[in-house]
Amino acid sequence: MANTKSTKDKAERKKLKRAARKKAAPKPKRTAARGSQKKKVRKLARGQSKR
Numbered sequence: 527m528a529n530t531k532s533t534k535d536k537a538e539r540k541k542l543k544r545a546a547r548k549k550a551a552p553k554p555k556r557t558a559a560r561g562s563q564k565k566k567v568r569k570l571a572r573g574q575s576k577r
Contacts, residue, residue, distance in 0.1 A: 528542050528546035
């Protein structure tokens with residue numbers, strides 16, 4: 527992404543960023559599903575025992 531720290535005008539900064547995004551190489555397709563690496567949450571015990 528282009529360095530836009532020095533650009534004060536918001537519209538100008540947006541234009542620069544859009545241009546940089548267009549020029550950048552496309553991201554590769556995902557190899558694994560999104561969130562597949564996340565830690566899984568175990569289901570709590572159901573019923574009155576947990577109260």
